Amino acid sequence: MHHELTVWSRGIIMDKEARDVSTCVTAAARQLGYYAENVSDYVDDPDRTNCLVRRYARFADEPILDRFVYENPHPDWVVLVEETIIKAVNFFRLTADGEGVLVINSARDPYYLLKFLPDHMLAKLAKLVVVDATGLAEQRGSSPWMFVRDLSELAFDRMSTEGAVERLAIGRGIAAPLIGALVAATGVLPVDAVAEVVADRDAMLRGATQHTVVEYAREP
């Protein structure tokens, strides 16, 4: 058993959310006795606002041999912290055909999102999981995003504020429902066990129950 999780997000303004997803999955996997690794990617120049950034987690029941390769070579779980990334990049590079689980933070219709995947990416897709993490997360003020009120204000963030108001708790805000949806939809790690390591347990469990799954590979 070997799973590779790549979380895609945007530099600075929503970096912490991505990091929390991979960290929680790794921590839970370790506690469950798996071999696990959690890596941040710095080659994408994550100090740039809006820039695509990745966080990697992988776990297996035998030692992980790709020690000097921090990019996941064959990601089978992919989480998009912000929905527009579906248009941005081939996040299924080197994923095995029909094995990719894609979790998107979006309030849109899953079939609308699917329209933006080209055939070669659809070939890799096993299931699409759509969770409105922004809506399910704990609302801080009027929004769960870290520093600002809503996404449209987030778009104007040029403060490079990452770390300025860092929240030490891991698994708060947007990350919690995303983790819930990912863990529940993949079914490899027990939801309750993962919930133990997520700071906002309630939001994580909301995400675990309130999401839409499209079993794409099984659809005719």
Added chain:
Amino acid sequence: MSVRGTHVPEHLRLPIAGVTPPPTEKDGQRLFPTGNFRFFRPVYKDKTPPCNHACPTGEQIQKYLDYVKHDRYLDGYLTIMQDNPMPSVTGRVCYHPCETACNRAAHDEPIGIRGVERFLGDYGLNLAENPVKKDLPPLNGRTVAIVGSGPGGLACAYHLRRRGYASVIFEALAKPGGMLRAGIPAWHLPEAILDAEIAKLLDLGGIEIRCGTRIGDDVTLDQLRTSYAAVFLALGQDIGRRLDAEGGQARGVVGAMEFLRETGLGRPVRIGRDVLVIGGGNTASDAARSAIRIGGGAATIVSLEAEDELLIQPEDLAHAKEEGVGLRPNHALVRVLTDDGGNVSGAVLARARLAKDDNGTVVPHLTPGTETEVRCDTILVAIGQVQVLGWLPAHYTERGLVRADEFGRVPDEGGTVFAGGDVMRGPSMVVDALGDGKRAARDIDRVLSGEPVRPDDPVEVMPYEKLNTAYFRHAPRTEAPLAPAGTRRTSHVTEVTLAYSREEALAEADRCMSCGVCNGCDNCYIVCPDVSVMRDTRQNGHYSIRTHYCKGCLVCVQECPTGCLEKVPEMDFDEPDAVVRMETAFAPYEGAHAEQAPFTRQLIEEAIAAYDASRSNSQSVQPNGPGVTS
């Protein structure tokens, strides 16, 4: 699916981080379609400026101010002429709802739009050839009857002509122009200007005005309906309401409308040197000021309204005061006093205030015991206007006005009778009538070509708060120059408000903030840190966003002075075929970084094996040491 960004030419295929060519290098940018950074896209979305929205004719004011700014007067003139056939008239007499709505009022002072309109209108009048004429379509053989040659009728004829229809205008008076001639004094609107504007319309061909023809007497409505494709009723309201007071029949009590009409038509009028004007609206002000000019004496406006409630246009009121017009606010006429010959010799006034009954009818509330006697030799009555509508079928009219639906259609079986202007809406502005004429022409065209009539599309009006006001320096308004009050008092033909010079018109046009409409200021082009705003010509809205590269930093949106740039969620663009995917910046092709080299993997496997062996042999291992000791 586009493959831009995934194709890397051979010579650039360098697998090592940091040495791929920067985007500035030849072909380099093609590798980095950084459009995938973006989750909001800047989009040019022109809104409706408040001036344009407030103008009943829908003049594209921002557009022609922009043309004036760039010395393109002919383009500016043609822009006005798309909506309003007589800018020289409205440039003088309009009550400028545009200036009232102008966002600049919240910034410093509204723009002198009317003055610029007059500047362009007079520019157009002075052209040797009417530039509108050459773009007119040929006549389509259908003719519309128009009743009344006031602003509503003339505008309808003009806009019908632009759509290929001929028209015949029936005018009861001896000269065309309706209220423009018979209601507005020459010191507001010189006769020569009005004549020139009407001549310009007639010169377009296909428009005929039959003066001295009163519908109802000389021609019947049924004749119009059967002989013409459609009928537009724009006969206005030109009969003054009678004074309902004791002595109201005395010689010397004259309707203000009748007084203004006779002067406007150039007939001799008699007016005393001591004039009382009853009423609190613009007609009262015009009549009082004309009375001073013609009679050479004094005039006092007696109104129920308090001074700050007067319905007189504020600048007109100020000009009237300069000219010596007296005010008696909060007073009502109780009785007219006459001498032995039946001539007016004075009036009894009482303090009063304006009140309205449940139907909205004005009911004066007099204070008993406050009657005073004043001397006067003429009383001008300006307490409202009506129109004789007895010749119309009864179901056409309601409370002295012509009934019409939202498209100006009279409840007529054929659906081809329209109405507009004062006769439909009650006393209102010249520009309202011009707007009604324009809409009637559009809807007549729709009805006659078998199209359904439909309301205008909803528009988004740009509020001041959405402008980036930091970009607009405070600049005072240039008021239109005035003739000296002394000269004005003695001449009925000296214009009160004078024209802007070219420089003044330019300065006013330059103050336009172009609310919500791209005016080609180049700001987005300059501030874009990514060279993603492209420009072909420097003109309204001629920018494009290079969506392959725009990172969605939205600096352009923040720095757009006019607010025409908006951010739209990228996911709202339902264009899967336009999606450009890129590989991440420093792993430009598939496979770079992503897999362990076999040799390295072998080393790791050996190391793990050695570690396991050392554990089973209980030997210690030095991490990062020279190797496994045996």
